[in-house]
Amino acid sequence: MPLKIDNYSNEVLKNISFTLEAGEYLIILGSNGVGKTTLAKVLCGITPSSSVTIDGITPSKLYSEKRAKLINYIPPKLDIFDEFITVREFLELGALNNNLSINASLKKLHITHLANKTCKLLSSGESQLLLIASALLHDARYTIFDEPTANLDPQKMQLLFTLLKDETTLQSKVIITHNLDLAYKLGYNILFLAEGAVKFYGTSTDFFEQEHLDVLYDGSVKKNDNNIVVKL
Amino acid sequence: MKKVILLFALILLAIAPFFGQIDLPLSELFNVNSMEHKVFFDIRLPRVLLAFLVGGILALGGLIFQTVFRNPMSTPFTLGVASGATLFTAIAIVLGFSTLSPLFAFVGAMMTVLILFGVASRFERYDSSSLLLVGIALSFFYAAALMVMFYISSLQESYEIMRFTMGSLDIVGFENIIILVLTSAFLLTVIFKYRYELKLLLTSYEFAYLKGIDVKKTNYILLFAVSVAVGVAVSFTGPIGFVGLIIPHILKTIYKQSADKLIVPIFFYGGVFLVLSDLIARNLGTSSDIPIGVLTSFLGAPFFIYLLIKRKSS
Numbered sequence: 001m002p003l004k005i006d007n008y009s010n011e012v013l014k015n016i017s018f019t020l021e022a023g024e025y026l027i028i029l030g031s032n033g034v035g036k037t038t039l040a041k042v043l044c045g046i047t048p049s050s051s052v053t054i055d056g057i058t059p060s061k062l063y064s065e066k067r068a069k070l071i072n073y074i075p076p077k078l079d080i081f082d083e084f085i086t087v088r089e090f091l092e093l094g095a096l097n098n099n100l101s102i103n104a105s106l107k108k109l110h111i112t113h114l115a116n117k118t119c120k121l122l123s124s125g126e127s128q129l130l131l132i133a134s135a136l137l138h139d140a141r142y143t144i145f146d147e148p149t150a151n152l153d154p155q156k157m158q159l160l161f162t163l164l165k166d167e168t169t170l171q172s173k174v175i176i177t178h179n180l181d182l183a184y185k186l187g188y189n190i191l192f193l194a195e196g197a198v199k200f201y202g203t204s205t206d207f208f209e210q211e212h213l214d215v216l217y218d219g220s221v222k223k224n225d226n227n228i229v230v231k232l
Numbered sequence: 233m234k235k236v237i238l239l240f241a242l243i244l245l246a247i248a249p250f251f252g253q254i255d256l257p258l259s260e261l262f263n264v265n266s267m268e269h270k271v272f273f274d275i276r277l278p279r280v281l282l283a284f285l286v287g288g289i290l291a292l293g294g295l296i297f298q299t300v301f302r303n304p305m306s307t308p309f310t311l312g313v314a315s316g317a318t319l320f321t322a323i324a325i326v327l328g329f330s331t332l333s334p335l336f337a338f339v340g341a342m343m344t345v346l347i348l349f350g351v352a353s354r355f356e357r358y359d360s361s362s363l364l365l366v367g368i369a370l371s372f373f374y375a376a377a378l379m380v381m382f383y384i385s386s387l388q389e390s391y392e393i394m395r396f397t398m399g400s401l402d403i404v405g406f407e408n409i410i411i412l413v414l415t416s417a418f419l420l421t422v423i424f425k426y427r428y429e430l431k432l433l434l435t436s437y438e439f440a441y442l443k444g445i446d447v448k449k450t451n452y453i454l455l456f457a458v459s460v461a462v463g464v465a466v467s468f469t470g471p472i473g474f475v476g477l478i479i480p481h482i483l484k485t486i487y488k489q490s491a492d493k494l495i496v497p498i499f500f501y502g503g504v505f506l507v508l509s510d511l512i513a514r515n516l517g518t519s520s521d522i523p524i525g526v527l528t529s530f531l532g533a534p535f536f537i538y539l540l541i542k543r544k545s546s
Contacts, residue, residue, distance in 0.1 A: 046438050068444035075438065081302055082434035085490040093432055094443035138443075 001055050003071070003142050003172070005043060008051040012038045014196040020172065022141060027183045027204075028176045030193035036176045037076075039193070040144045043174075044073040054142065069096060072140035076147040078127035083120045087111070087130055090119050097139035105133040110159060124151040132160065136170065144174040149182060161185065180221060180228040184208050192216065234486065241504045245284070248507050249276040252514050274405060282403045283510045283524075284503035285412040286465045287475055289419060291502020293458040294476025295491055296423065299433055300451045301360050307476035308462040311367030311455075314471035315374035316344030317463060321470070322381035322393045330392060334408075334467040337396075341463025344370060345456065352452070360451065399472040399525030401510050408468055415464045416499070422457040423495055426450060431492040472525045474532030475502055478539075485539060 001022040008016045012035040020026055028036050041047040045060030045067075052059060054070045080090070091102045106112045109129040114122065122130060128151050135143050148164075149157050163169050164186060177183055183190065183204070190207040192200035200207060200216070207213075208228065213221045222229050249272060250256055256276070260268035293308035301310075308314070320340025324333040351366050382390055403409075423430065429450045432440035437447050466472075479502040483494050506524070509531060513522045 044442065046441060063444060063446035063449070065444045068442060072442055073438070079436040079438070080434075081299070081436060082490045084484065084488055085431075085434060089431075089490060090435065093435065093439075 001141070003043065004053045006051045006053075008042060008049060010038070010042075010047075012196050013042070016042075016198060018191065018198065018201055020142070020174070022172060024172055025186070025188035026172075026174045026191055027186060027188045028174065028191045028193065029178075029180070029183060034193045035196050036193060037146055040073055040146055040174070040176060043142075044071045044144060046073065065096065068094065068138070069140055071142045071144070072135060072138045073144045074131050074135045074146060074148065076128075076150050077124065078119060078122070078131055080119045083118065085119050086116050087119060087122070088115045090130065091134055091137055094134075095137040097137050100137055100139070102137065105136050108136065108163065109133045110156075125153060125156060128152060129156065132163070139170060142172045142174060143170050144176065146176045147178065148175065149177065149179055157182075180230070184228045237486070241501065244504060244508060244511070245280070248280045248511050251511060252276060275403075278403050278406055278409055279401050279510065280507055281409050282412065282468065283401050283506040285409070285416050286401075286469050286472065286503075287479075287506025288499040288503040289412075289416055289461045289465045290472060290475040291479035291505070292419060292423065292495065292499045293462050294502075295480040295494070295498050296430075296454050296458045297476070298480060299430065299491060300455055301364050303364070304481070305477070306364065307473075308458055309471060309473065309476065310364065310371075311348055311459065312344050312370035312374060313341045313459050313462050314466050315371045315378070316340040317466040318393075318397055318471060319374045319378050319381070321396045321467075322378055322385070325389050325392045325396075326381055326385045333396070337467035337470075338463055341459070341466055344374075345459040345463065348459075349452065349456065363455075395523070396470040397525075398523030399470040399528075401469055401506075401524050403468065411464065412468070415461050419457055419461040420495070420499065422453065426454060427492055427495070430454070431490065434491055470525065472506070472528055474528045474536075475506060478532045478536045479505055481536065481539060 003020040003022075006017050016039060028039065030036050038047070042049050043052055043059075045052065045058070048060035050058050050061070057067070057070065059067055059071055087106075088102060091105060095102065103112070106115055109132055111126065111129050111133065114126060114130070119127065119130065128148065132145075132148060135145070149160060152160060161182060164173060164175065173188075175183075175186070175188070187204045189203055190200060191198060192207065194216075208223060210223050213223060213228075220231055222231055252271075254271060256268045256272055260266045261272055263269055290308060297306045297308055297310060298304055317337040317340045320336040320343075321333045324330060324336035329336065347370065348363065348366060352363050355362055378393075381393065385393065429440070429445050432443055432445050433447070433450065440447050440450075480491070480494070480498055483498050483501055484491065487494055487497065506528070509527045510524055512531075513524055513527045516522060
């Protein structure tokens with residue numbers, strides 16, 4: 001039941017091919033504008049392509065709950081048109097996970113107090129937590145998080161880290177991030193994009209060798225005892 | 233607040249048929265042979281019902297268009313459906329088939345819908361703003377064609393065309409009302425059937441897609457249902473502006489709820505708004521009624537601007 005992309009190219013991406021087995025985790029890294037979000041949208045079918053298959057199914061060609069159960073994408077920002085949809089109403093939409101209640105998901109993300117607030121009035125950090133709660137309720141086989149920590153304060157970052165690290169949280173997680181320390185601590189396999197192509201696809205241990213980092217990040221990243229820090 | 237408005241609306245609907253150029257004493261109303269009985273049941277009551285149903289269809293159409301096109305200014309007329317109906321009415325009048333003009337108007341509206349969806353099917357990717365632009369281009373085309381009709385028509389014909397474009401609720405008897413009841417039922421049924429999808433569309437297209445919805449198909453079904461209903465309505469009354477634009481906005485301001493919960497209220501108050509507008513138009517004491525479309529715009533435009541200012545400042 002793997003997620004497969006086979007030799008995909010467009011204006012940004014070049015000959016992308018890789019396979020992610022069910023239950024495997026992945027972190028996608030790469031500089032701004034390199035095509036990480038583009039890749040995520042291709043994988044989940046928002047950008048249609050027949051190069052992508054899950055169980056042999058092309059996501060963009062199937063419209064049903066079955067497809068929804070296969071793959072989900074969590075954007076970095078909440079986009080919502082109606083100004084009166086509340087947090088609870090938003091979470092009720094497409095809550096396909098029978099093992100998690102709306103209230104439990106709110107509690108997990110520490111946003112119970114926001115339940116009746118309208119989504120449009122949330123701060124960017126709050127809406128990020130809402131999106132993650134929605135991902136838990138959706139519970140797709142593959143869930144792609146696009147910069148899930150971009151707007152979070154340190155405590156919320158810890159909360160999210162613990163949640164992602166927990167193996168019972170969701171099935172296969174794919175995380176796009178610029179936070180190298182988060183990537184390092186999660187320890188998942190790394191896919192590194194450069195100039196629209198896959199430059200590295202391998203284990204976390206191999207990726208976070210100091211020499212390797214020096215090559216990829218021009219010496220701007222340093223590995224300390226147990227942390228990855230950006231030299232400022 | 234909501235209950236007070238509802239009470240006023242119900243009272244308004246109940247008394248609306250009793251006001252007009254002739255007073256109707258209650259004592260004569262149930263005398264089957266009296267003129268009052270005839271006026272009330274053949275003219276006043278059908279007219280109020282017509283206003284109510286057309287207002288409801290236009291308002292609900294506005295809500296759906298604003299949702300599908302992500303554009304608070306779009307109305308069922310934005311895609312050229314009303315212009316199509318107007319042009320074909322003009323053609324009917326110029327060809328000497330004025331009595332068949334509702335049929336022509338309906339054909340015009342439906343032809344527009346078919347052209348729109350024919351063009352849309354050729355788009356490589358679903359794109360609501362392209363569809364909107366096609367509608368606007370069609371409207372301009374129809375407007376030019378309408379000018380040609382004016383140009384080649386006689387003075388009397390021009391006057392008839394002009395009256396149609398102003399909108400009118402003149403109607404006799406209940407046959408047409410039955411058609412509109414069926415049309416409203418069709419529209420409400422389709423919208424209720426797609427209520428969950430509609431709510432997903434109120435978030436974002438991407439979110440709706442990820443929940444397994446075929447966004448393009450859903451949008452087309454909703455737009456098609458609205459266009460058919462509006463086509464029927466316009467063929468009876470001519471284009472009546474502003475109802476589809478302002479009623480959804482006003483109701484959202486009052487109810488402060490997501491649009492999927494306002495389907496019935498928007499239909500109801502769209503109807504009430506047009507009944508009220510018609511009541512005013514019929515009772516201004518002028519020798520002939522003011523065209524309904526003129527009145528809805530006079531009432532609607534300032535109120536709409538007031539709402540926008542109020543919302544921005546709060």
